[in-house]
Amino acid sequence: MEMKDKPKELKKCPQHGYFRGQECSCGNIGTFVLSGYKAEKLGKIISGALRHFPGELGLKMDSNGWVELDELEKIIQNKYSWASIDHIDAMFSTDEKGRYERKGNKVRARYGHSINIDLDYPEVDSEMLFYGTSEEEADRILEIGLKPVNQHYVHLSKTIEEAVKVACIRTEHPVIISLDAKKARENGIKILDAGPVCLAGPIPPEYIRI
Incomplete structure (x- = not known):
């Protein structure tokens, strides 16, 4: 143990x-x-x-x-x-x-809310963001997109290294999903810059890839 x-x-x-x-x-x-x-x-x-x-x-x-x-x-x-x-x-x-x-x-x-909250951070200006997950969840995410689970927002990392750290809390074999934040933003998807992490609502699958 x-x-x-x-x-x-x-x-x-x-x-x-x-x-x-x-x-x-x-x-x-x-x-x-x-x-x-x-x-x-x-x-x-x-x-x-x-x-x-x-x-x-x-x-x-x-x-x-x-x-x-x-x-x-x-x-x-x-x-x-x-x-x-x-x-x-x-x-x-x-x-x-x-x-x-x-x-x-x-x-x-700054983040991690399970209650309904309207955080007033500026929108992120990064072109790419990342999400660390397990092998089992990666295929599902590619099919249905990213959605908040037990939290009000999806939590995204600014670097691959940070995404790996997050994923390793839950799995020994992390998979990193990249998000085309620039394209998502151009199409009206709001992604907030909360400092240590970025926050978003549901992200459709067309903006993400492994």
């Missing part, structure tokens, strides 16, 4: 701020902020609140996915009394996948 990686603890470097792991990139061991176990629990409720079930938690979210940070803090503290705004800030600033963004006292998830 494959062993799950131990969650990294949160620390703070006097020069570079929050980081995850044993030492900062500069070599400083930093000061302790939060254990890996608590960081993992905090990460799960943040993800749930901003991507999946804000209403169930009583969190008000606007149509573009933004919530008030102090409201998020109150909701999290109702579940985990040990959590502070500093812990939440540390989680956002050290997220290695760039899943969240902050604007003043508001915060939102």
Whole structure:
């Protein structure tokens, strides 16, 4: 059985701020902020609140996915009394996948939503984008196109390398599908640039190939 990686603890470097792991990139061991176990629990409720079930938690979210940070803090503290705004800030600033963004006292998830959300990112200007999948799914995708599964948007990668990383989470034999983003865009298909990933609705098969 494959062993799950131990969650990294949160620390703070006097020069570079929050980081995850044993030492900062500069070599400083930093000061302790939060254990890996608590960081993992905090990460799960943040993800749930901003991507999946804000209403169930009583969190008000606007149509573009933004919530008030102090409201998020109150909701999290109702579940985990040990959590502070500093812990939440540390989680956002050290997220290695760039899943969240902050604007003043508001915060939102960039991608990964299962709820209906209208993200207001600019359209991507790339000519090609990529999607990593398994051998079994590749044939099906070529036949019916790309469609969101358990998420509001299809998630696309900007490079082949990133697509491989995503696919390897689910399969040992990744297949990379390329998308003619330029042609899709010219024909009215909107693809948003969310930073780490690109987001789209259903993509018909005529725009994709292995």
